[in-house]
Amino acid sequence: MGEAAVASVRITSATVEVPLDDSPGRTRTILGPVDLTLEQRRVSVVGANGSGKSTLLRLLNGLVAPTSGAVTVDGLDTVRQGARVRRRVAFAFTDPLSQLVMPTGREDVELSLRRRHRSRGERRQAAQEVLDRFGLGHLADQSVYDLSGGERQLMALAVVLATDPALLVLDEPTTLLDRRNTRRLRDLLDSLTQTVVVATHDLDLALVAERTLVVDAGRVVFDGPPPEAVARYRSMVDES
C-alpha cells in the first residue's frame, strides 16, 4: 500500500446547538465555537463524559451539521458535499451494532465494497482479504449477534476500513476490548496509512498520536503534544 496523503480537516467558527426540551424555540450550545485545522496523521481527543467529543467527531463526516460556521475535509464542505465527504471519511461508532447492519461480518464487508467491486466474485475475494487482514476470517460467517463484544468491535472496524477511507474517525474504539485486543487495535492503527482521529478514554491510546485535543464543556481547552494534553486532562479530573 502506498503512502496516502494526510487528510486536511478545517473547522471554522463551528458551533453545534440543540433545542432545549423545556423551552420551545431556545437552544443550548453543546459545542464551540471551534476553530481548528487538523493536518496530522494521528489526532486524539480526550475529555470527560458529555464534554462534546462525539459531537466534535461527528462534525467531521457530516453526521452532525454545524449550526454556525463550517467544516471541510480536503476542501469538501460536510453539509453541501456530504455524500462526497462520507466517501472519504469513515466513522466507527462506539457501539459496533450501529455499524453492523447485515447478519454476518462477511456480508457487511461485502456491502461496504459494493461500489468498489461490482462483480460478486471480486467482491467476495476482496472481502476475504479484508477479513484475513484483521484476523477475522474464522468469524466471517458467524451471526454478528453471536460475536463477543470485542470481536464485534473489530469486525465493525474491518467494515469501515474495507473502503480504504482517507480519514478514519473512531469514537471510543476500545471500550469493549480486553488488553490483548486493545494492543491489536493499537498495532492496527499504527499500520494504517490513513489519517485517524480518535476520541478515547484510554489515555495510553490517546498518547499514540501526534496531537491531542482536550475537550471540556463543549470547548477545546488544550491542543498540543499528547503527553502535555494527557497531563492537563488528568489535572482537570483531579481538580473536579
Ligand SMILES: Nc1ncnc2c1ncn2[C@@H]1O[C@H](COP(=O)(O)OP(=O)(O)OP(=O)(O)O)[C@@H](O)[C@H]1O
Ligand atoms: N442531539 C442531541 N440533542 C441534545 N443534546 C445532545 C445531543 N447530542 C449531544 N447532546 C449533549 O451534548 C453533550 C455532549 O455530548 P457528546 O456525546 O458529544 O459527549 P462525549 O464527550 O462524547 O461524551 P461520552 O464520553 O460520554 O461519550 C452532552 O451533554 C449530550 O447530552
